[in-house]
Amino acid sequence: MSTVIEIENLTKKYRNIVALDRINLQVKEGEIYGLIGRNGAGKSSLLRILCGQSTQYLGSVKLFGTKIKENSHVRNKIGALIEYPAFYPELTGRQNLEYYRIQKGISQKESVEKVLHDMNIANLADRKFKQYSLGNKQRLGIALALLNNPEILILDEPTNGLDPVGIKEIRKFLLEINRNYNTTIIISSHILSELEHIITKVGFIDQGRMIKELSAEALKSKSKRATILKVTNHEKIFLLLKNKLQDCQVTLLDHDEIEVSGDMIDISEISRMILDANEKILSMRENVASLEDYYFNLIGSAANE
Ligand code: ATP
Numbered sequence: 001m002s003t004v005i006e007i008e009n010l011t012k013k014y015r016n017i018v019a020l021d022r023i024n025l026q027v028k029e030g031e032i033y034g035l036i037g038r039n040g041a042g043k044s045s046l047l048r049i050l051c052g053q054s055t056q057y058l059g060s061v062k063l064f065g066t067k068i069k070e071n072s073h074v075r076n077k078i079g080a081l082i083e084y085p086a087f088y089p090e091l092t093g094r095q096n097l098e099y100y101r102i103q104k105g106i107s108q109k110e111s112v113e114k115v116l117h118d119m120n121i122a123n124l125a126d127r128k129f130k131q132y133s134l135g136n137k138q139r140l141g142i143a144l145a146l147l148n149n150p151e152i153l154i155l156d157e158p159t160n161g162l163d164p165v166g167i168k169e170i171r172k173f174l175l176e177i178n179r180n181y182n183t184t185i186i187i188s189s190h191i192l193s194e195l196e197h198i199i200t201k202v203g204f205i206d207q208g209r210m211i212k213e214l215s216a217e218a219l220k221s222k223s224k225r226a227t228i229l230k231v232t233n234h235e236k237i238f239l240l241l242k243n244k245l246q247d248c249q250v251t252l253l254d255h256d257e258i259e260v261s262g263d264m265i266d267i268s269e270i271s272r273m274i275l276d277a278n279e280k281i282l283s284m285r286e287n288v289a290s291l292e293d294y295y296f297n298l299i300g301s302a303a304n305e
């Protein structure tokens with residue numbers, strides 16, 4: 001997989017406000033990269049630079065190995081939804097897309113029908129834009145970003161203001177686009193849980209700084225379930241469980257507690273092993289480490305630096 005987005009030491013200032021502070025970021029072809037950060041973290045500033053809307057910055061921004069400052073043609077390979085586009089309320093969805101197709105100089109007439117189909121709004125295409133629900137407006141916005149058949153799709157908080165059903169639908173369409181066309185997607189949100197199931201990589205941004213990047217697998221491990229046991233003879237049981245539970249992680253905690261974590265925890269099997277070893281369970285509790293907790297801790301510790 002080749003690297004399609006490569007950002008090095010990117011700094012962006014608005015007068016005395018540092019919106020981006022020496023950001024490094026790489027996105028590989030076909031990835032869905034989630035950029036997570038609270039309001040004002042710098043997400044839009046970064047995405048605006050990526051799609052060429054903002055050109056005053058320090059550092060290097062390469063798309064497909066080419067610096068965008070040196071060759072603006074690479075920008076033709078991207079589609080973006082940053083600020084919501086000005087759709088005409090009295091025109092239909094199809095007419096609005098047709099207007100932008102001509103304005104953007106996209107010669108393939110069939111591209112409008114294709115994106116209407118890809119975002120599953122072909123059945124609404126003849127309705128006036130002003131009659132669209134918020135979710136469908138958002139889908140039309142993404143359809144517009146897809147109009148030039150981009151290799152990279154850049155979306156700034158496309159799920160903002162949508163209800164859970166609308167968010168789920170957007171996620172579904174993005175996954176389909178990614179799978180069908182191998183489109184690389186970079187998408188921002190301030191809510192990690194909205195993206196955690198579709199992203200292949202996540203970058204946490206706060207106060208203009210990239211505070212952590214994780215692969216999808218590493219992200220998943222942060223939300224693991226763990227069972228914490230207190231037993232008679234914790235050393236013996238710790239060794240026993242560590243030997244027998246090959247698919248789980250077994251750790252000896254403070255206060256002689258034993259933590260068993262992993263996807264395959266079978267409580268009844270653990271209880272039986274302990275009983276068979278002639279020991280007893282004194283207490284047992286479940287610890288569900290939530291991703292949101294992880295995210296808030298991460299941002300909290302960055303803010304305290
Ligand atoms: P949000 O989710 O609220 O859009 P964000 O993560 O996208 O936030 P940015 O919009 O990139 O963050 O803003 C980063 C910082 O830069 C903030 O402090 C913001 O106030 C500031 N900023 C953004 N645009 C401008 C501008 N045009 N002029 C001055 N300051 C700006």
